[in-house]
Amino acid sequence: MATSNAATNYLERRVLDFIFKNNSLSFATPNNDIYVGLATAVSNAEAGNVTEVQVDTDDANYTRQQVTAANWKQSTTTVAVALTSSATEVILTDAEAFPSSGAVVINDEIITFTGKDGTATANTNGAVSSSANVTVDGNSGTITVGMVVTGTGISGTVRVATVTNQNNIVLSSAVSISDNVALNFDGTNTLTGGTRGTSSTTAAAHSAADVVVCDTQRVINDNNVEFAAAAGTASTYTVTTAFVADKNIATAAVNGATSSTTAVTVDGNSGTIVVGDVVTGTGITGVVRVSTVNSQTSIVLDTAVSLSDNVLLTFDGSNILFVGTLDASKTIAVGDIFRINAGNLSIELK
Known part of the structure; x- marks a missing residue:
């Protein structure tokens, strides 16, 4: 072999x-x-x-x-639950292809994370009738906000909205559930241990359905x-x-506004910019690539662009064969x- x-x-x-x-x-x-x-x-x-x-x-x-x-899972998904600029957990629609730790990009912000949430089980302690408040017992694992809840009597995507304690939770939707129904709580699509606004980016609030990209894939x-x-x-x-x-992904901020020019000065670099990288950021439309790298702070693009000062640029080399x-x-x-x-x-x- x-x-x-x-x-x-x-x-x-x-x-x-x-x-x-x-x-x-x-x-x-x-x-x-x-x-x-x-x-x-x-x-x-x-x-x-x-x-x-x-x-x-x-x-x-x-x-x-x-x-x-x-x-073959894409490492691209969307935000499932809107997050504030200070939230340290990111609840995604599908994080299966994402690594157990790494970084994600949402709009112009880079967020690093150290782990993923897990799963839990519990039984309803008393019947529930058209209410979001649920009492549980017989717990295994830790119930956390954002977990998707499944079990007899629950339809659609229902999440844990509030954890008063491990026996009293509030769901995102009202449900009707019989007593002693087994419930499953899945948090594997939640990224934990987040650090906001890394690599010279700015922490910002993000809405549900915003695109999330992770360059480290599996x-x-x-x-x-x-x-x-x-x-x-x-x-x-x-x-x-x-x-x-x-697979190199680099980021840098525009150091001085540009007006219809291919020459761009940057600073606050993370990663290495190379010729052929696809450049994205506010003010750039279409496919724009790096044509010349004078230095890591002085580059030339293949298309003239107009950029504001301090705009975050992402340089993606993953399409180079x-x-x-x-x-x-x-x-x-x-x-x-x-x-x-x-x-x-x-x-x-x-």
Whole structure:
């Protein structure tokens, strides 16, 4: 077996999204080119061509398993419950693909977090009739504000609005529940230990449905994605090179207003700005990239922009594809398996 593990610093969920969700040729039908997206040795410059893996077969029974989009979670979601500028917990719609700690961007603010909330269970202590006030007992785990509550008699998305104590809570909606009904409380979509306004950004209030982005991503997939030629087919293919995406995200603030110019001076940097980064921020529309980096405080964009002083800019390099080589190449014979392992994010050729 030859296994190609991606370089840890470059392993980025977005390249998997690109390969398996945006490239219609990947894992589709025989005779298509399949792009392989993990590498161990990564060059420091873009390359124009990516080596393709050609699959040839004369057997109509040749089968492949196509990646289901639902198995590859985006690290983009929305705010589920509005938060104030001082809130240290961020309640999200879906945080499954987010890491257990890291940073998120909401509008122009960067918020770091140290953990995720957990789950709890309890039983109703007395029937409830069209009321948001619920008394519980038999608790396991800690009930916290923002947890989604489920159980017989509860429909729709109902959250814990107030925790008077662990036996007396107020829900976000009135419910009718019988006595001794088992309730489940899920807080796994809540980011905890938040520090507001990091990396020279400003803490602000955020509304429900505001977009939340996390650059540190992970794959949610319980199964390997694999395919193999049926017995007796004449399928061979060779993997020689691959590509990854530079996951670097940098931020900086405009140091002096600009008016219809490509030259921008910045300060308060976090991360490294590189040529090709996509630049976003108030005053920038369309796709604008860094064309020249004179220094980390003096850059040139490929499009003239007008920016106010101290506007926060985000520099996203995750769309830059680099060419690298696998640690081994192997011609795959009939019956061999080409596998992408979602557990350790490696390519196995065996």
